[in-house]
Amino acid sequence: xxxxxxxxxxxxxxxxxxxxxxxxxxxxxxxxxxxxxxxxxxxxxxxxxxxxxxxxxxxxxxxxxxxxxxxxxxxxxxxxxxxxxxxxxxxxxxxxxxxxxxxxxxxxxxxxxxxxxxxxxxxxxxxxxxxxxxxxxxxxxxxxxxxxxxxxxxxxxxxxxxxxxxxxxxxxxxxxxxxxxxxxxxxxxxxxxxxxxxxxxxxxxx
Amino acid sequence: xxxxxxxxxxxxxxxxxxxxxxxxxxxxxxxxxxxxxxxxxxxxxxxxxxxxxxxxxxxxxxxxxxxxxxxxxxxxxxxxxxxxxxxxxxxxxxxxxxxxxxxxxxxxxxxxxxxxxxxxxxxxxxxxxxxxxxxxxxxxxxxxxxxxxxxxxxxxxxxxxxxxxxxxxxxxxxxxxxxxxxxxxxxxxxxxxxxxxxxxxxxxxx
Numbered sequence: 001x002x003x004x005x006x007x008x009x010x011x012x013x014x015x016x017x018x019x020x021x022x023x024x025x026x027x028x029x030x031x032x033x034x035x036x037x038x039x040x041x042x043x044x045x046x047x048x049x050x051x052x053x054x055x056x057x058x059x060x061x062x063x064x065x066x067x068x069x070x071x072x073x074x075x076x077x078x079x080x081x082x083x084x085x086x087x088x089x090x091x092x093x094x095x096x097x098x099x100x101x102x103x104x105x106x107x108x109x110x111x112x113x114x115x116x117x118x119x120x121x122x123x124x125x126x127x128x129x130x131x132x133x134x135x136x137x138x139x140x141x142x143x144x145x146x147x148x149x150x151x152x153x154x155x156x157x158x159x160x161x162x163x164x165x166x167x168x169x170x171x172x173x174x175x176x177x178x179x180x181x182x183x184x185x186x187x188x189x190x191x192x193x194x195x196x197x198x199x200x201x202x203x204x205x206x
Numbered sequence: 207x208x209x210x211x212x213x214x215x216x217x218x219x220x221x222x223x224x225x226x227x228x229x230x231x232x233x234x235x236x237x238x239x240x241x242x243x244x245x246x247x248x249x250x251x252x253x254x255x256x257x258x259x260x261x262x263x264x265x266x267x268x269x270x271x272x273x274x275x276x277x278x279x280x281x282x283x284x285x286x287x288x289x290x291x292x293x294x295x296x297x298x299x300x301x302x303x304x305x306x307x308x309x310x311x312x313x314x315x316x317x318x319x320x321x322x323x324x325x326x327x328x329x330x331x332x333x334x335x336x337x338x339x340x341x342x343x344x345x346x347x348x349x350x351x352x353x354x355x356x357x358x359x360x361x362x363x364x365x366x367x368x369x370x371x372x373x374x375x376x377x378x379x380x381x382x383x384x385x386x387x388x389x390x391x392x393x394x395x396x397x398x399x400x401x402x403x404x405x406x407x408x409x410x411x412x
Contacts (some may be wrong), residue, residue: 020211036243037242170377177325200408
């Protein structure tokens with residue numbers, strides 16, 4: 001895991017205990033990102049974590065359980081970041097810019113995790129995929145609400161609110177694909193650039 | 207391959223001959239998209255194409271050769287689409303909107319191919335990855351040039367031309383991740399929405 005992966009939060013995966021379960025989860029993220037979910041075995045994951053397959057089985061019954069845990073934590077985190085910026089009395093432009101900055105920063109700082117979370121949805125069980133899609137609907141609803149409020153307040157001019165919401169989230173999510181910790185822009189710089197571009201997309205009054 | 211995959215061009219993969227080589231390539235796109243490159247074997251690909259592993263070997267020496275062929279054709283096509291819209295005497299806004307519409311349509315109509323092309327870059331050999339990255343630089347340069355010309359002509363107001371270029375291409379590319387042929391928007395509708403959003407991003411004069 002790159003250094004940038006560690007800087008995003010005080011303790012990434014801090015909610016995963018005991019420490020052995022966390023170590024296995026971090027190993028799974030790395031393995032899925034490098035080789036894809038289907039090419040990774042529980043043996044690979046245990047090996048990366050310096051553990052035996054039997055030790056892995058104490059914490060996770062299946063490989064899909066690991067993916068679900070990663071996806072659930074990632075989606076919960078992304079939704080929480082958006083919700084933290086969405087409320088309050090500030091103008092919609094300020095809230096939308098804050099949500100974009102925060103969401104982009106997460107996708108840049110934790111791009112390895114974000115790629116797994118975004119690209120392996122099809123590998124989840126039907127039940128788990130349904131649960132995750134509901135979290136994605138909630139994220140979409142948070143952004144749509146800010147944009148709608150901005151339109152209602154006369155701050156924004158947006159002919160297609162659902163389409164623009166989709167585009168805003170898509171723009172931010174794709175940061176995980178192209179962002180490279182060795183690149184020339186920091187997560188903060190990308191967040192600031194994208195907040196400006198999104199305010200232009202909604203034609204925010206200056 | 208979905209019906210939408212077939213509608214984008216007169217003959218997708220038409221440049222791949224003989225027919226057996228084309229059939230193998232289509233099978234490889236499907237397999238890579240479904241299971242990932244690393245989880246797919248040449249035996250899987252031959253089986254999907256209704257051929258023997260030995261018959262595959264006549265056309266492709268390695269699995270990587272298949273991926274490279276897919277990636278090369280996809281990137282050549284994407285660059286050609288952008289270049290076809292970039293030149294001429296039309297105002298920059300018109301050329302930029304045309305490039306976005308065309309690029310988005312391709313990523314929506316041929317989303318299975320586009321996902322393989324976009325997400326499996328790391329699986330290419332060093333030599334092939336270098337070649338593909340050069341094609342991506344050229345696509346970036348085409349869009350950057352249109353935006354720069356719009357700024358120079360006073361049509362656009364863009365403080366960060368390289369960053370905005372990156373964001374425009376990223377927005378279009380991510381269509382391949384979320385676009386679903388069963389969804390409510392056609393490739394043309396997404397193209398039109400995105401052309402409008404991109405003109406807002408560059409603050410095009412109306």
